Amino acid sequence: MLLSKTSEYGIRAMLHLAGVGGDEYVSVKKISETLDISFHFLTKIFQQLAKSGLIDSYRGPNGGVRISGSASKITVRAVVGALDGEDLFSKCVLGLPGCTKDHPCPLHEHWIKSRSAIEQMMSEKTLEDVGADLRAGGYRLKAGALWSED
Amino acid sequence: MLLSKTSEYGIRAMLHLAGVGGDEYVSVKKISETLDISFHFLTKIFQQLAKSGLIDSYRGPNGGVRISGSASKITVRAVVGALDGEDLFSKCVLGLPGCTKDHPCPLHEHWIKSRSAIEQMMSEKTLEDVGADLRAGGYRLKAGALWSED
DNA sequence: CCGTTTTAAGACAAGGATATCTTTTTTGTT
């Protein structure tokens, strides 16, 4: 599996916030119900994202979470980095420590190309871009329905 | 992590066999010591590879494992498929079931390109190719040393 | 000041991946 469940859920939740737009706080409970994700698990994911500075959180009635700063400054790449760490973008495909151009595994040259392609793909996708895509329609963030039908 | 430890070890072991060349049986014990991989764990991995038809095994003195058929017909892609299954090459990056061109997640179009690039990279690497690379020198299959220094 | 809503934090449970150990079966050698 490329991404952990933590990252899968975290990305979906962040993209959902981007689709909602604005700077209102949205409760984690609401998000978890909308996206069919375990509430308590999602809470912990947002706590990690808060520590990484990607979201703001606020307690009490009408509290919740929101994207921190501008959605145009946050990429899917940053969400994965905050939740799964840098391994996907830095480690050897065979798990060898210190696999570099000078001390390569047999797949090194080829893997770093694929790895860079993944990183670039995730880096050029900002939350703002995806939010606009979602509002334009035709995309899904959960199993059953289109985003607009959430 | 892109690949499981099972696949990481399995690929390294298969590439090692390709580097050795010939159709002699090599004992799993020897391979596990050469590559610093747990013997019992590697045994189970080879059992899976045997069931998938990628290796032959033979018991008793001078027994062991060897690549089944021609090393030019087996790719890294096939090893991953046998050990980790098809998920990496078929599933949605966000884990959504039924994520297709008609019912896409917001990353679908971009992800299938990266996914295909990975699959193609692994598909064009045959064990024979890598075996030749290893014998030519300069590559590693374990943490410390070059393959020729195994 | 009290009750409600919400995130924060911690404890715990289930499951799978990883790893180790033991026993069985097959094969070759003496």
Place this chain on the structure above:
DNA sequence: AACAAAAAAGATATCCTTGTCTTAAAACGG
């Protein structure tokens, strides 16, 4: 036939991810 070498198979242990549950802390409204 007896022994040794090696894979096959099964049992068990450890760890991390995933998921659930409970309690605490913060914020708001009456």
